[in-house]
Amino acid sequence: MTRRGALLFVLFVAALLAVPLVADRYVVSVLTTVLWFAYVGQAWNVMMGFSGLLSLGHALYVGLGAYVSAALFVHFGIGPWLGLWAAMAVAVAAGAFIGFLGFRFGVRGVHFALLTIAFAEVARIAFDHLAWTGGSGGFFIPVDAAGGDDLLNLRGSPTLFYYVALGLTLGALALARVLLHSRLGYRWLAVREDAEAAEAVGVNLFAARMWAVMVSAALTAVGGVFQAFYFNTLFPEQVFAMGRSIEIILPAIVGGIGTLFGPILGAFILTPLGEGLTHAIALTGVDVPGLKLLFYGTALVVIVVFLPDGVWPWLAARLRLTRRPGEDDPS
Amino acid sequence: MPLDVYLNIVASGLLTGLVYGLAALGLSVIFGVVRVVNFAHGEMMVAGMYGAVLLFAAFGLDPVLSAPLVAAVLFAFGYALQRGLVNRFVERPEHMQFILLLGVATILLNALLMIFGPDSRGVHVDYAFDAVEIGPLMLDAVRVHAGIGAVVVAAALFAFFRYSRTGKAIRACADNPLGARVVGLNLDGLYAFTFGIGAAVVGIAGTLMTLIVEVRPQAAPEYTLLSFIIVIVGGLGSLPGALLGGVLIGVTEALAGFLLVPSMKTLVSYAVLILILLLRPQGLLGRRS
Amino acid sequence: MTALLEVEGLSKRFRGLKAVSDVGFAVPQGAIVALIGPNGAGKTTTFNLIAGVFPPDEGSVRLQGRSIAGLKPHRVCAAGIGRTFQIVKPFGNLTVEENVVVGALARESAVEPARRLARAVLARLGLADQASRPARSLTLPDRKRLEVARALATRPTLLLLDEVLAGLRPTEVDRMVEVLRDLNRSEGLTILMIEHVMRAVMALSDHVVVLDHGEKIAEGKPDAIAADPRVIRSYLGTEAL
Numbered sequence: 001m002t003r004r005g006a007l008l009f010v011l012f013v014a015a016l017l018a019v020p021l022v023a024d025r026y027v028v029s030v031l032t033t034v035l036w037f038a039y040v041g042q043a044w045n046v047m048m049g050f051s052g053l054l055s056l057g058h059a060l061y062v063g064l065g066a067y068v069s070a071a072l073f074v075h076f077g078i079g080p081w082l083g084l085w086a087a088m089a090v091a092v093a094a095g096a097f098i099g100f101l102g103f104r105f106g107v108r109g110v111h112f113a114l115l116t117i118a119f120a121e122v123a124r125i126a127f128d129h130l131a132w133t134g135g136s137g138g139f140f141i142p143v144d145a146a147g148g149d150d151l152l153n154l155r156g157s158p159t160l161f162y163y164v165a166l167g168l169t170l171g172a173l174a175l176a177r178v179l180l181h182s183r184l185g186y187r188w189l190a191v192r193e194d195a196e197a198a199e200a201v202g203v204n205l206f207a208a209r210m211w212a213v214m215v216s217a218a219l220t221a222v223g224g225v226f227q228a229f230y231f232n233t234l235f236p237e238q239v240f241a242m243g244r245s246i247e248i249i250l251p252a253i254v255g256g257i258g259t260l261f262g263p264i265l266g267a268f269i270l271t272p273l274g275e276g277l278t279h280a281i282a283l284t285g286v287d288v289p290g291l292k293l294l295f296y297g298t299a300l301v302v303i304v305v306f307l308p309d310g311v312w313p314w315l316a317a318r319l320r321l322t323r324r325p326g327e328d329d330p331s
Numbered sequence: 332m333p334l335d336v337y338l339n340i341v342a343s344g345l346l347t348g349l350v351y352g353l354a355a356l357g358l359s360v361i362f363g364v365v366r367v368v369n370f371a372h373g374e375m376m377v378a379g380m381y382g383a384v385l386l387f388a389a390f391g392l393d394p395v396l397s398a399p400l401v402a403a404v405l406f407a408f409g410y411a412l413q414r415g416l417v418n419r420f421v422e423r424p425e426h427m428q429f430i431l432l433l434g435v436a437t438i439l440l441n442a443l444l445m446i447f448g449p450d451s452r453g454v455h456v457d458y459a460f461d462a463v464e465i466g467p468l469m470l471d472a473v474r475v476h477a478g479i480g481a482v483v484v485a486a487a488l489f490a491f492f493r494y495s496r497t498g499k500a501i502r503a504c505a506d507n508p509l510g511a512r513v514v515g516l517n518l519d520g521l522y523a524f525t526f527g528i529g530a531a532v533v534g535i536a537g538t539l540m541t542l543i544v545e546v547r548p549q550a551a552p553e554y555t556l557l558s559f560i561i562v563i564v565g566g567l568g569s570l571p572g573a574l575l576g577g578v579l580i581g582v583t584e585a586l587a588g589f590l591l592v593p594s595m596k597t598l599v600s601y602a603v604l605i606l607i608l609l610l611r612p613q614g615l616l617g618r619r620s
Numbered sequence: 621m622t623a624l625l626e627v628e629g630l631s632k633r634f635r636g637l638k639a640v641s642d643v644g645f646a647v648p649q650g651a652i653v654a655l656i657g658p659n660g661a662g663k664t665t666t667f668n669l670i671a672g673v674f675p676p677d678e679g680s681v682r683l684q685g686r687s688i689a690g691l692k693p694h695r696v697c698a699a700g701i702g703r704t705f706q707i708v709k710p711f712g713n714l715t716v717e718e719n720v721v722v723g724a725l726a727r728e729s730a731v732e733p734a735r736r737l738a739r740a741v742l743a744r745l746g747l748a749d750q751a752s753r754p755a756r757s758l759t760l761p762d763r764k765r766l767e768v769a770r771a772l773a774t775r776p777t778l779l780l781l782d783e784v785l786a787g788l789r790p791t792e793v794d795r796m797v798e799v800l801r802d803l804n805r806s807e808g809l810t811i812l813m814i815e816h817v818m819r820a821v822m823a824l825s826d827h828v829v830v831l832d833h834g835e836k837i838a839e840g841k842p843d844a845i846a847a848d849p850r851v852i853r854s855y856l857g858t859e860a861l
Contacts, residue, residue: 054426105609109425110368114559115608118601121556125598183725183734190722193711200671200705201774202697202726242552246433253430258713289449290441290548297437304431305416308423 005321016166020159028162032230034271035165036223041251041263042172043219048249049258050180051212052192054109057116059244060123061091061217065224066234067133070141073153073229075132080154080229087225088218094119095217099210117242124240133234141232154229161230168226169264172219176260179215188212192258220248250296254303256310265312270296335467340585342468346478348581350539352574353481354554355561356488357533363568364505364525367417368425370432373554374439375530379405379537380546381447387454387541394454394538395480401538402531409530413523421522436555443548453545473542480539485574488532492570501525505568533558553597560604566617575615579603622685624649624810625778630669630679639665641834642679647778647827652804652811654821654842657831658855663814664706666831667780670812671703672696683778697726702776704767706783706814712756716747719755719766723773738773745769745799761792768796772803779803781813785820797823822846830854 001009020028040062047053068090069083078086098119102112128136149156154164179185187208190198199205228234238244255266277292307314316322354376361369369375382401383394412435420428461472492498504511504521512518540546557580565576580600587599607614623646630643640662647653655663669676675690682688688699697703702723711719717738724734724741742748745765750758755766764784771779781800785793797820803809804824815821821828821842828845830838832854838845845851 048426054429056429101605101609105612107608107612110429111563111608111612113426113429114563115605117556118560118604118608122598122601122605125595125601128594129592181731183729183731186718186722186725186731189714189718190711193713194709196673196693197705197709197711197770198722199693200697200703201723201770202694203722204692204694242556246437257426288445290444293437294441294445297434297439297441300434300437301416301431304427304434305419308427 001322002320004319005316008319008321013170020162025158028158030271030275032158032162032165034267035162035169036226036230036267037248037251037271038264038267039165039169039172039226040220040223040248041255041267042169042176042260043216043223044249045252045257045263046176046179046188046219047212047216049252049262050176050185050188050192051209053209053212054113055116055213055216055245056113056242056249057118057120057245058216058220058248059240059242060094060116060120061220062224062227062244062248063120063123063127063234063236063239064091064094065221066228066239067127067139067224068221069225070139070228070234071133074139074141079152080225081152084222084225087221091217091221091224092214094123095213096210099213103206103209117245120240120242120245124236127236127240136236139234141228143232154226161226164226168222173260173264175219180260184208184211250300252310254299254311256312259310259312261316262310262312265315266310269311270299273299337586339468339470340589341582342470343474344582344585345578346470346474346581347543347585348578349478349481349485349574350536350543350577351557351561351581352565352577353485353539354533354536355558355565355573355577356485356570357529357531357536358558359562359565359568359570359573360488360532361526361529362562363570364501365413365417365421365522367421367428368432368559369526369529370429370555371436371439372533372558373551373556374436374443375405375409376533376537376540376554376558377443377546377548377551378408378439379534380541381443381452382534383538383541384452384454384546387456393456394541395476398480398484398535398538401534405534406527406531408527410523410527412530413526414519417526418519418522436551440548440551443551447548449547449549451545451547454541456542471543477539477542481536484532484535488528489570491528497521497524557600560600563614564603564607566614569614569616572614572616579615623647624651624684625670625812626680626682626685627666627670628680628682630666630681631677632665632669632674633677638834640669640676640831643831643834643836644679645829645836645839647810647812650804650808650810651826652800652813652824653827653829654825655812655814655829655831656816656818656821656845657837660833661831661854662834663831664782665834667703667782667814670696671701671780697774697776700777701780702771702774702778703780704764704771704782704784706786708760708763708767710755710758710763710766712754714755715752716755716758716766717742717751720769720773723770724775726774734773737775738769741769741773744803745772746795761788764788765796765799768799776809778810778812781811781815783814783816785815785817793817793820796820800824818846 019031044058047055065087068087069080072078072083072086073080098115102115107115127133133139149160187203190203191205191208195205251266251270252263254269256262274292277295281288281291358369358372361367379401382404383397386392386397420431458472463470463472463475492502500516501521504516504518508518561576561580562573564579565572583599583603584596587596625647628644630640632640643666657663668674670681672691672693680687680689683699688696720738720741721734724737728734728737742751745768747765747769750762758766768784785796800811801824804811825842828839828842829836830845830851837850837854838848
């Protein structure tokens with residue numbers, strides 16, 4: 001990163017820290033959504049961007065994280081910070097299972113993507129019928145109206161959730177950066193670029209891919225825990241929906257697959273645009289279902305046609321934030 | 332007589348499965364030649380369904396008769412889509428093609444939603460409640476019409492690829508794109524033609540489908556996934572495999588809907604898919620690469 | 621003394637077609653051995669069998685007396701064999717240095733020492749000034765050099781080179797020959813190379829193995845091989861000796 005890039009990054013973080021002091025509830029809630037997508041997009045990026053594994057079923061890990069932590073809280077009174085570990089463990093187990101089946105049996109590319117969709121769909125239908133977590137009727141975390149901010153149980157004001165989301169996003173960014181510059185990170189990139197050549201220089205393909213799925217699943221599950229305690233309601237139809245998986249991957253694609261800042265930038269572009277569009281539609285007074293998604297679809301097509309590497313590499317080169325196009329950090 | 336009951340369920344699942352198979356055939360044709368997975372397949376199918384619904388509402392046209400009209404429109408759409416957009420992605424990485432067509436699917440789905448609204452619509456032909464009796468079987472007349480229509484179109488498609496000049500040229504492209512270019516075939520044109528054929532076929536499957544079920548835009552992604560499952564179960568790139576996969580999934584769904592809770596029936600298709608991916612990743616009739 | 625690499629009775633069929641049949645040869649420690657033969661003779665298949673891309677149907681491959689037949693490629697690499705690919709396979713979106721760092725990480729667990737090793741290898745192959753360029757932007761000769769650099773960074777005891785000279789201009793061939801000879805002489809690196817450029821085979825190799833139609837038809841000193849009528853016959857019409 002150039003000095004200019006570093007300076008801008010510090011300013012950016014400072015501005016995000018200050019937001020709740022100056023902005024109203026609405027802005028804080030929109031930015032919480034932005035940060036959540038940035039976080040989950042980063043988690044997805046570990047699989048697709050770093051390791052070249054296309055997952056179109058990441059709603060599975062969000063949903064497992066959400067349901068596991070919510071169930072532990074509701075049924076046993078176990079708080080989210082403890083439930084988090086169980087949530088991660090379950091998501092990692094699911095990811096490892098899918099990965100094991102896929103990689104052992106040589107399921108690749110489109111087939112692998114389909115396997116991920118299939119498992120998310122299976123989970124959706126299964127949770128629809130799982131009475132322990134409310135089935136298709138939904139699962140609810142009780143809201144304590146009287147209570148103040150309680151970080152320990154993740155109960156409280158939008159500002160509390162905003163800062164937690166900010167912490168998650170920055171934490172994921174830092175973790176992704178560390179991973180990318182580790183031995184494992186180099187191996188992931190090698191596998192993404194050319195699996196056969198990677199194997200020839202000593203990379204255990206199976207292990208590298210399994211690590212990618214498991215790390216990604218664990219991180220994504222944490223996003224699910226946040227979602228459960230932020231919204232307090234879970235419906236399998238929404239949580240595990242294929243549309244949800246698509247929403248998760250959009251920020252990283254728009255921002256730039258495989259880049260560290262891509263998912264963050266993508267989330268900052270897409271969510272506010274969607275919000276603005278919702279308002280614009282509301283102002284005109286006509287209720288047109290689908291217009292917002294029509295816009296998302298168009299944005300997606302325009303991006304892949306004109307900026308196939310995403311907005312971040314293009315922007316970074318324009319503003320001279322990094323030393324060469326597409327590069328996040330030439331250490 | 333439980334055996335009769337099962338026979339009837341299997342037979343009606345088979346007829347529905349033939350229509351599923353026809354839809355999957357369209358996907359298989361596109362993938363087999365252009366090497367692009369059409370993520371907007373279900374949306375094209377639903378567009379075909381709305382074509383049939385509109386033609387029925389306006390002129391009382393039977394879906395079987397509106398099929399050629401719908402096919403022509405979807406052919407033009409598929410041709411233009413390949414020419415204008417997909418063609419420049421043919422050499423790009425798989426995930427980029429996926430994302431492009433995901434965008435196209437989202438646009439189509441929501442355009443349909445804006446035009447037709449979220450409510451179900453149907454075609455109510457006058458033989459809707461008739462039954463056809465064959466031995467112990469009592470089959471819905473609409474299902475029989477749809478099944479026969481699917482078989483006829485599939486047969487026409489096989490004949491086209493086997494005997495016509497264009498069909499042979501397309502097969503040459505699928506086998507060896509470079510070689511096809513070397514002998515002077517116009518690859519871009521043939522790709523667009525193929526995408527058009529695939530779209531037309533799934534459009535016809537859509538019109539036939541309106542005989543069996545009502546249509547709503549939100550069902551489109553399910554049809555996309557269903558077509559994927561069928562193609563992979565039958566074997567990517569194998570045309571007979573797509574039909575066989577369709578029948579298998581149709582029958583499995585029908586049995587599952589009868590034996591389990593109806594809402595669980597898709598679970599069974601996914602179970603079949605996962606089993607196939609694990610035990611025979613090349614599909615029932617696919618060749619191992 | 622046993623040879624570094626011993627191949628015995630190696631056979632592989634693809635869909636019933638014999639690609640390699642009963643091939644055996646040895647590569648002594650510190651030697652440069654060339655594997656030659658017309659196109660389709662089974663040279664690259666032999667390489668892939670040694671490197672673990674697929675297991676042999678029959679036969680044994682031993683490195684320093686230890687059997688490595690049927691091991692996965694990354695295990696073969698760990699055992700001490702580095703390889704290049706006939707059709708070069710750079711990690712296109714990574715920099716030249718990052719490409720080689722991946723190789724170096726085969727033996728180093730920390731990134732910093734791997735980076736130091738990578739820089740040393742790049743300097744040795746004359747790629748130091750290209751280190752921060754993306755690998756996809758390299759010219760073909762540089763890509764070939766990168767292939768060798770990446771394999772060398774895994775610190776192999778045996779280097780398998782699959783036509784690293786093909787497609788290079790004569791001056792570039794001489795440069796690469798010089799580098800390989802130097803690696804062999806100063807570091808005692810053992811090399812097994814598939815090569816079509818006969819001038820380089822003659823200049824570099826101590827021993828030549830000739831394959832044709834999947835079978836070994838001759839082996840010996842380069843001069844003797846060049847004069848062998850069977851070898852000349854197998855090449856006739858396909859390659860000028």
